Amino acid sequence: xxxxxxxxxxxxxxxxxxxxxxxxxxxxxxxxxxxxxxxxxxxxxxxxxxxxxxxxxxxxxxxxxxxxxxxxxxxxxxxxxxxxxxxxxxxxxxxxxxxxxxxxxxxxxxxxxxxxxxxxxxxxxxxxxxxxxxxxxxxxxxxxxxxxxxxxxxxxxxxxxxxxxxxxxxxxxxxxxxxxxxxxxxxxxxxxxxxxxxxxxxxxxxxxxxxxxxxxxxxxxxxxxxxxxxxxxxxxxxxxxxxxxxxxxxxxxxxxxxxxxxxxxxxxxxxxxxxxxxxxxxxxxxxxxxxxxxxxxxxxxxxxxxxxxxxxxxxxxxxxxxxxxxxxxxxxxxxxxxxxxxxxxxxxxxxxxxxxxxxxxxxxxxxxxxxxxxxxxxxxxxxx
Amino acid sequence: xxxxxxxxxxxxxxxxxxxxxxxxxxxxxxxxxxxxxxxxxxxxxxxxxxxxxxxxxxxxxxxxxxxxxxxxxxxxxxxxxxxxxxxxxxxxxxxxxxxxxxxxxxxxxxxxxxxxxxxxxxxxxxxxxxxxxxxxxxxxxxxxxxxxxxxxxxxxxxxxxxxxxxxxxxxxx
Numbered sequence: 001x002x003x004x005x006x007x008x009x010x011x012x013x014x015x016x017x018x019x020x021x022x023x024x025x026x027x028x029x030x031x032x033x034x035x036x037x038x039x040x041x042x043x044x045x046x047x048x049x050x051x052x053x054x055x056x057x058x059x060x061x062x063x064x065x066x067x068x069x070x071x072x073x074x075x076x077x078x079x080x081x082x083x084x085x086x087x088x089x090x091x092x093x094x095x096x097x098x099x100x101x102x103x104x105x106x107x108x109x110x111x112x113x114x115x116x117x118x119x120x121x122x123x124x125x126x127x128x129x130x131x132x133x134x135x136x137x138x139x140x141x142x143x144x145x146x147x148x149x150x151x152x153x154x155x156x157x158x159x160x161x162x163x164x165x166x167x168x169x170x171x172x173x174x175x176x177x178x179x180x181x182x183x184x185x186x187x188x189x190x191x192x193x194x195x196x197x198x199x200x201x202x203x204x205x206x207x208x209x210x211x212x213x214x215x216x217x218x219x220x221x222x223x224x225x226x227x228x229x230x231x232x233x234x235x236x237x238x239x240x241x242x243x244x245x246x247x248x249x250x251x252x253x254x255x256x257x258x259x260x261x262x263x264x265x266x267x268x269x270x271x272x273x274x275x276x277x278x279x280x281x282x283x284x285x286x287x288x289x290x291x292x293x294x295x296x297x298x299x300x301x302x303x304x305x306x307x308x309x310x311x312x313x314x315x316x317x318x319x320x321x322x323x324x325x326x327x328x329x330x331x332x333x334x335x336x337x338x339x340x341x342x343x344x345x346x347x348x349x350x351x352x353x354x355x356x357x358x359x360x361x362x363x364x365x366x367x368x369x370x371x372x373x374x375x376x377x378x379x380x381x382x383x384x
Numbered sequence: 385x386x387x388x389x390x391x392x393x394x395x396x397x398x399x400x401x402x403x404x405x406x407x408x409x410x411x412x413x414x415x416x417x418x419x420x421x422x423x424x425x426x427x428x429x430x431x432x433x434x435x436x437x438x439x440x441x442x443x444x445x446x447x448x449x450x451x452x453x454x455x456x457x458x459x460x461x462x463x464x465x466x467x468x469x470x471x472x473x474x475x476x477x478x479x480x481x482x483x484x485x486x487x488x489x490x491x492x493x494x495x496x497x498x499x500x501x502x503x504x505x506x507x508x509x510x511x512x513x514x515x516x517x518x519x520x521x522x523x524x525x526x527x528x529x530x531x532x533x534x535x536x537x538x539x540x541x542x543x544x545x546x547x548x549x550x551x552x553x554x555x556x557x
Binding site: 034036037038039040042181301302304305306366369370372373374376 | 386388389390398402404405407408
């Protein structure tokens with residue numbers, strides 16, 4: 001094997017890590033500022049212009065903080081857990097295409113670290129490894145609250161992973177590939193979020209649970225679990241958990257953008273203009289960044305708005321609503337695509353079966369909403 | 385309540401936060417640059433007042449120290465003479481110290497003072513780096529003189545400032 005390919009991999013991996021680490025630092029600032037504005041506050045604006053140096057100040061503070069290791073923890077696991085949480089969140093980004101490719105010194109350099117042909121499977125497997133870190137942190141802390149937080153994290157992960165997998169399946173079926181580059185290129189004419197809005201919505205909800213964000217942040221519920229699984233952590237170990245959470249937010253937003261919002265591609269109606277990524281390769285990372293920023297804003301927005309839901313309702317929502325609904329959407333999507341391949345029926349030039357996918361999915365989502373409503377009303381009437 | 389109302393309510397919640405994100409002005413005071421007006425009856429750092437002629441109102445009676453529930457005030461009185469007059473009447477406070485670490489800003493000293501000499505002012509920016517600095521001495525507490533010729537102590541003609549407590553204009557006031 002050519003030695004330059006190793007250099008390329010190392011450089012690309014290094015750059016990706018740098019992107020994620022800087023992204024994490026500035027995401028904390030972004031979240032604090034956006035959250036503050038929603039709560040009619042200003043947020044950190046002292047360190048540097050508009051608080052741009054705040055992440056550095058935070059990092060310095062956390063590094064110099066005293067690190068406590070409680071006496072009765074299982075030390076090896078206690079130290080290992082933060083690392084186990086961070087590493088998957090970094091590794092996860094390896095398969096996500098950040099752009100097309102460019103030529104440097106007669107050599108085509110692609111803007112992704114690895115072009116895995118089973119990229120989606122890689123994502124599902126690595127994404128769920130991160131929960132080991134959280135569960136082990138909760139268990140090794142030798143603290144009831146931390147333990148509860150860790151258990152909640154794993155229970156929640158199992159419940160929501162299923163719907164997440166099914167959402168991945170929707171993207172796989174629509175993109176007709178497990179390769180993320182192919183999935184992005186399949187969205188050249190239409191984003192999957194438009195073709196399958198219910199799938200995209202379920203994906204967004206599930207990712208909130210996956211990264212333990214409000215309103216599904218039960219593992220670290222401050223009021224009931226006193227910060228849950230990381231209750232016993234301080235200093236840099238705590239910073240690692242923090243880092244893992246925010247990097248996962250970034251990566252999950254990248255995945256959501258890749259699977260449902262056209263990845264690094266432009267808006268589908270701009271595909272033949274000068275704004276196309278086929279014309280200028282450097283537009284691709286910019287488009288992806290914009291999409292990620294919008295999706296992150298959505299996460300922050302939701303956190304600022306909705307209260308945390310009760311734990312039994314969280315599980316009920318995952319198992320009784322999201323799982324059946326995502327199963328139905330996968331079925332509808334697959335059937336629609338299959339029928340379209342078999343009998344290509346068109347009305348005024350539009351494929352009927354493809355158009356039927358979003359319509360029927362939205363109808364199913366409405367049925368789901370009405371069923372939730374009826375069940376809640378029955379409960380409030382005291383009949384159950 | 386309609387079937388889709390819960391979903392609409394969720395959406396309304398989102399719109400509310402988005403509205404405050406874009407349109408609502410912040411309520412934050414950018415503190416060191418931008419200070420907030422205190423309320424009329426705010427109880428901040430103490431000030432020892434003077435009369436218009438520059439003489440100190442405090443006569444060193446120690447009623448404030450007696451009223452202080454935190455025992456934060458220490459007063460030591462000395463005799464006034466017409467050669468070196470600080471305040472009207474016989475005596476003045478030669479030492480007046482308030483320990484700001486003990487003070488609870490209750491305002492009882494203000495109420496106890498017969499000459500309205502001690503007043504809790506507007507200043508709330510009290511900070512010190514050691515306990516010694518927390519004891520505010522008389523020269524820190526005393527109001528500055530209105531004009532340069534009204535400094536205390538000063539020489540006055542005898543027989544003018546004999547009454548230590550000013551005469552009340554309206555006893556019901």
